[in-house]
Amino acid sequence: MESNDSLFLPEQARIIGERELTSNTKLFDLNFENGKELNHEPGQFVELSIAGIGEAPISVTSSPTRGTPSFELCVRAVGNVTNALHRMNVGETVGIRGPFGTGFPAEELKGHDLLFIAGGLGIAPLRSLINYVLDNRDDYNEINILYGCKKPCEQMFEDEVSNWARRQDIYHEATVDYCPDEVCWEGNVGVITELIPGVDIDLDETYAVVCGPPVMYKFVLQELEKKELPHDQIYLSLERRMKCGIGECGHCQINGAEEELYACQDGPVFNYERIKGFEEAI
Amino acid sequence: MKPESVKPKVAFFDFAGCEGDQLQVANMEEKILDLIEVVDVVNFREIMTERSEDYDIAFVEGSIATDHDAERLQGIRENASWVVALGSCAAIGGINSIRNSQPYDLVQDRVYGDDADKIEAWDVAKPIDAIVDVDGYVYGCPINQDEFVHVVESLLQGKDPNIPTYPVCVECKMNENVCVFARNPEKNAANIKAAVDNGSPAESGPFCLGPVTRAGCDSQCVNEGTTCWGCRGLVPNPNENAHQEVLEKYGLSVDEVINKFNLYFGWQQEELKNEQ
Amino acid sequence: MKAIGKAEFSNFVDELIADDPREVIGVQAKSNKFAFDPLKSAEDLRLDYDVTILPPKKYFMPQRETLVKYNTNEGEMTAVNEVIPRIIFGIHPYDLIAIQQMDKVFEETHSDENYLAKRRESVLVGVNMKNASEWSFAHTMGTATTDSGYDLMLTDIGDKYAVEIGSVKGSELLEEAKSQLDDVGMEEIEKVREFKEELPDKFRDDPEFDPFELPRLLSEYYGKDGFWEENAEDCLSCGTCNLVCPTCYCFDVKDVNDITLTEGERLRTWDGCMLEAFAQVAGDENFREEKAARYRHRYMRKGRYMYNKFGDIACVGCGRCSEQCVPDIADPVDVFNQMKEGTNGI
Ligand SMILES: Cc1cc2nc3c(=O)[nH]c(=O)nc-3n(C[C@H](O)[C@H](O)[C@H](O)COP(=O)(O)OP(=O)(O)OC[C@H]3O[C@@H](n4cnc5c(N)ncnc54)[C@H](O)[C@@H]3O)c2cc1C
Numbered sequence: 001m002e003s004n005d006s007l008f009l010p011e012q013a014r015i016i017g018e019r020e021l022t023s024n025t026k027l028f029d030l031n032f033e034n035g036k037e038l039n040h041e042p043g044q045f046v047e048l049s050i051a052g053i054g055e056a057p058i059s060v061t062s063s064p065t066r067g068t069p070s071f072e073l074c075v076r077a078v079g080n081v082t083n084a085l086h087r088m089n090v091g092e093t094v095g096i097r098g099p100f101g102t103g104f105p106a107e108e109l110k111g112h113d114l115l116f117i118a119g120g121l122g123i124a125p126l127r128s129l130i131n132y133v134l135d136n137r138d139d140y141n142e143i144n145i146l147y148g149c150k151k152p153c154e155q156m157f158e159d160e161v162s163n164w165a166r167r168q169d170i171y172h173e174a175t176v177d178y179c180p181d182e183v184c185w186e187g188n189v190g191v192i193t194e195l196i197p198g199v200d201i202d203l204d205e206t207y208a209v210v211c212g213p214p215v216m217y218k219f220v221l222q223e224l225e226k227k228e229l230p231h232d233q234i235y236l237s238l239e240r241r242m243k244c245g246i247g248e249c250g251h252c253q254i255n256g257a258e259e260e261l262y263a264c265q266d267g268p269v270f271n272y273e274r275i276k277g278f279e280e281a282i
Numbered sequence: 283m284k285p286e287s288v289k290p291k292v293a294f295f296d297f298a299g300c301e302g303d304q305l306q307v308a309n310m311e312e313k314i315l316d317l318i319e320v321v322d323v324v325n326f327r328e329i330m331t332e333r334s335e336d337y338d339i340a341f342v343e344g345s346i347a348t349d350h351d352a353e354r355l356q357g358i359r360e361n362a363s364w365v366v367a368l369g370s371c372a373a374i375g376g377i378n379s380i381r382n383s384q385p386y387d388l389v390q391d392r393v394y395g396d397d398a399d400k401i402e403a404w405d406v407a408k409p410i411d412a413i414v415d416v417d418g419y420v421y422g423c424p425i426n427q428d429e430f431v432h433v434v435e436s437l438l439q440g441k442d443p444n445i446p447t448y449p450v451c452v453e454c455k456m457n458e459n460v461c462v463f464a465r466n467p468e469k470n471a472a473n474i475k476a477a478v479d480n481g482s483p484a485e486s487g488p489f490c491l492g493p494v495t496r497a498g499c500d501s502q503c504v505n506e507g508t509t510c511w512g513c514r515g516l517v518p519n520p521n522e523n524a525h526q527e528v529l530e531k532y533g534l535s536v537d538e539v540i541n542k543f544n545l546y547f548g549w550q551q552e553e554l555k556n557e558q
Numbered sequence: 559m560k561a562i563g564k565a566e567f568s569n570f571v572d573e574l575i576a577d578d579p580r581e582v583i584g585v586q587a588k589s590n591k592f593a594f595d596p597l598k599s600a601e602d603l604r605l606d607y608d609v610t611i612l613p614p615k616k617y618f619m620p621q622r623e624t625l626v627k628y629n630t631n632e633g634e635m636t637a638v639n640e641v642i643p644r645i646i647f648g649i650h651p652y653d654l655i656a657i658q659q660m661d662k663v664f665e666e667t668h669s670d671e672n673y674l675a676k677r678r679e680s681v682l683v684g685v686n687m688k689n690a691s692e693w694s695f696a697h698t699m700g701t702a703t704t705d706s707g708y709d710l711m712l713t714d715i716g717d718k719y720a721v722e723i724g725s726v727k728g729s730e731l732l733e734e735a736k737s738q739l740d741d742v743g744m745e746e747i748e749k750v751r752e753f754k755e756e757l758p759d760k761f762r763d764d765p766e767f768d769p770f771e772l773p774r775l776l777s778e779y780y781g782k783d784g785f786w787e788e789n790a791e792d793c794l795s796c797g798t799c800n801l802v803c804p805t806c807y808c809f810d811v812k813d814v815n816d817i818t819l820t821e822g823e824r825l826r827t828w829d830g831c832m833l834e835a836f837a838q839v840a841g842d843e844n845f846r847e848e849k850a851a852r853y854r855h856r857y858m859r860k861g862r863y864m865y866n867k868f869g870d871i872a873c874v875g876c877g878r879c880s881e882q883c884v885p886d887i888a889d890p891v892d893v894f895n896q897m898k899e900g901t902n903g904i
């Protein structure tokens with residue numbers, strides 16, 4: 001029988017724009033067919049659904065301050081859903097459930113210095129917060145953005161990145177793990193952790209916001225530890241397997257010594273103080 | 283439905299196997315009519331005579347045991363965009379790999395008798411991915427029709443099929459079967475006690491390879507009251523030792539356990555050993 | 559409390575099977591075990607069973623359930639909820655308590671109608687335990703009896719069943735047997751009391767822990783070196799201990815298409831945290847790669863997570879996992895006793 005109150009029925013959204021960012025990553029601009037707004041917070045995600053293929057959790061990369069009612073997803077083709085999306089064209093529709101999860105604490109960060117650390121695709125959720133902060137520039141103090149990729153051709157959002165580099169009110173450094181000889185690259189070469197010592201950190205004021213592949217966190221946290229940045233001034237966005245996005249399916253659960261958390265509800269953004277004792281978290 | 287011109291062409295090939303898997307496909311009745319709506323079958327000995335060398339998807343049945351087989355398989359690989367292993371012989375070496383653990387002369391004698399010297403077969407039967415790259419697997423001896431449909435459907439949609447990595451027990455429990463190891467509690471208890479007291483079981487016990495065998499068949503053999511023989515091959519990371527201990531505890535001799543494991547897992551066990 | 563003669567009760571069940579539009583389910587023998595299945599005749603109902611292979615959760619959260627149907631040509635998706643109204647006979651108290659825990663999960667998180675509608679449309683007829691499986695430790699977990707969670711509750715008092723009414727749904731069902739009901743006197747009330755008094759003797763006597771110590775013990779043992787590795791060594795990662803558990807509800811979601819590629823269904827299927835790929839993501843990262851990590855995770859879910867969230871211990875002591883784990887390593891009593899005794903596993 002048909003059901004009107006299913007938690008699993010996606011709403012149709014039309015692809016209104018599509019842009020290649022790297023060889024395997026594309027930016028999609030989406031609009032709900034029924035005209036509603038997504039109403040997300042930076043750091044939240046949606047379940048993107050393609051009938052016949054499945055669903056995948058994807059962060060909303062656009063800031064709620066820009067381009068509404070449409071919203072952007074930055075998607076790397078790694079598997080069934082993401083590859084199928086890459087094969088789709090402007091004008092076609094996908095399903096969206098959400099927004100879900102706990103995003104970045106944009107309010108709490110107000111009045112503080114911010115240190116954004118993005119590795120690879122981790123720029124996708126961070127970009128939402130970065131642009132939110134830039135659109136409310138007066139509410140925030142100093143802004144530092146560190147952005148690392150494997151190689152120059154993997155850097156995304158070049159126009160925005162070069163704008164950060166030009167702006168006087170942003171400290172910005174980019175790095176690549178390596179740069180092939182024939183490629184011209186003005187940024188640093190080396191892993192992202194090497195950029196951290198160069199940042200001015202005010203132990204009372206600076207909040208670090210980190211997002212990247214699972215392997216990156218350990219090393220970034222070690223560097224921040226050296227700087228003695230208090231743990232409750234660090235926010236991380238974690239990736240887990242997710243099937244429902246609404247705290248039911250159990251897949252995203254993370255166990256700790258004292259409690260357990262659901263990445264889809266309690267996260268994906270976590271305060272480091274809260275999860276540092278979780279063997280399974282980092 | 284796809285227009286006629288872009289329907290992918292499908293061909294079926296057989297090597298050392300019983301063709302039971304092609305039969306499963308041929309027996310699909312209405313489903314095969316649906317299949318024919320989405321693909322063009324150009325080469326299928328079970329149901330047609332005309333042949334073509336022009337195909338996109340090659341379903342290969344049977345394991346590879348001679349140089350000639352290997353060459354022919356390589357030719358198929360060159361022609362096809364997708365090569366799919368159909369059935370356990372092609373996917374995991376299957377029942378043909380039972381002889382991998384036995385002396386080769388003996389096997390030849392037993393199988394071919396007086397003709398033994400005329401056959402130039404390798405001393406092991408290999409799954410097709412030991413020779414060429416493989417894009418998809420339909421496990422089972424014989425294959426499960428629904429899973430075959432799922433694999434075809436997935437290939438046509440450009441997605442990886444969803445093939446379980448968990449063991450048969452999962453499906454067996456969902457079907458609420460009485461576990462093979464619980465069918466005869468009195469006998470089991472006596473066996474386990476004898477094993478503890480005398481170091482060996484009283485009589486040969488029950489066995490089921492479900493806990494180490496890849497699911498996807500809907501536990502059909504246990505549903506029908508028999509047991510899982512392991513025809514779909516080992517799960518990716520089997521806890522073989524633990525399960526062998528279980529079988530011994532329930533009253534299988536060490537040799538019996540080895541024989542059960544060799545029935546379908548011959549090639550895979552070699553592979554696992556080499557990995558370690 | 560009311561009472562009904564056993565013959566009258568059988569008639570009542572047979573009439574429901576014949577006339578009630580709802581599906582009538584009851585515990586029946588399945589070779590040498592028991593299972594909840596549709597009843598063909600009251601004769602098949604075995605209210606003296608010890609434990610069923612699967613818990614009755616399969617009626618509210620089926621093994622495979624369609625959530626959404628779609629047509630890929632038209633890009634259309636429709637939500638579906640297959641609700642079959644049912645009367646279910648013979649649920650033991652521990653399973654009734656487990657169902658109440660599941661209700662909280664599906665209500666308090668997001669109000670999951672696919673589960674809740676099936677619950678609303680079911681009438682639960684409980685039965686006090688005449689027999690207990692040799693593995694059951696319901697008494698220890700405080701789930702051998704229950705005052706809530708049933709619509710009707712039966713107790714075998716010899717030639718009659720005592721019937722307690724737990725809800726409006728229950729009394730409505732009983733309406734249909736009205737003429738056959740007896741009022742109860744002191745004698746029947748006394749018999750029910752005796753029945754419950756004798757219950758503890760039916761259960762194994764080896765548990766040494768108190769259920770409400772479990773969250774603390776688990777926190778202590780979470781990081782205990784070697785403890786989980788030792789206990790999980792023979793684990794086959796077969797998921798049986800999840801699938802048979804009345805309080806396990808984790809699921810997978812997948813799309814299944816027909817071969818013409820136009821129509822298909824999005825299914826939710828049972829899943830289990832003991833299965834190797836449960837926490838695996840693209841790029842081969844697996845957040846609980848080792849069987850010991852998965853084994854620990856299950857215990858955390860049973861003994862602590864639900865307690866932190868809802869105040870419930872999510873093991874109701876049914877003993878299904880203990881009995882059905884092939885290498886015999888899933889018995890919670892064994893693990894909880896080890897913690898209580900202070901073993902460190904090495
Ligand atoms: C909160 C969150 C935000 C994310 N944001 C982005 C983003 O902005 N851009 C982006 O490209 N990717 C993002 N990812 C990763 C993305 O979800 C996975 O790459 C994606 O699920 C892979 O799905 P697939 O069907 O293409 O791959 P397959 O490998 O075919 O996946 C099969 C199924 O496994 C599960 N799965 C596999 N990998 C993951 C994973 N990494 N995380 C969760 N489930 C997984 C999914 O349920 C998926 O349906 C995010 C993940 C999470 C948890």
Ligand code: SF4
Pocket residue numbers: 450451452454455459460461462463490491492493501504510884
């Ligand atoms: S597959 Fe075999 S071992 Fe596993 S539950 Fe079924 S009968 Fe038991």
Ligand code: SF4
Pocket residue numbers: 422423450492495496499500501502503504509510511512513514515
């Ligand atoms: S139950 Fe075992 S032997 Fe039977 S089809 Fe499945 S995998 Fe093969």
Ligand code: SF4
Pocket residue numbers: 792793794795796797798799800832882883884885886887888
């Ligand atoms: S039932 Fe036993 S073997 Fe199977 S997953 Fe659970 S603990 Fe492991």
Ligand code: SF4
Pocket residue numbers: 799802803804805860872873874875876877878879880890
């Ligand atoms: S953990 Fe085991 S004993 Fe406890 S409720 Fe689940 S199946 Fe029953």
Ligand code: FES
Pocket residue numbers: 241242243244245246247248249250251252253262263264265
């Ligand atoms: S994604 Fe299902 S519980 Fe978090």
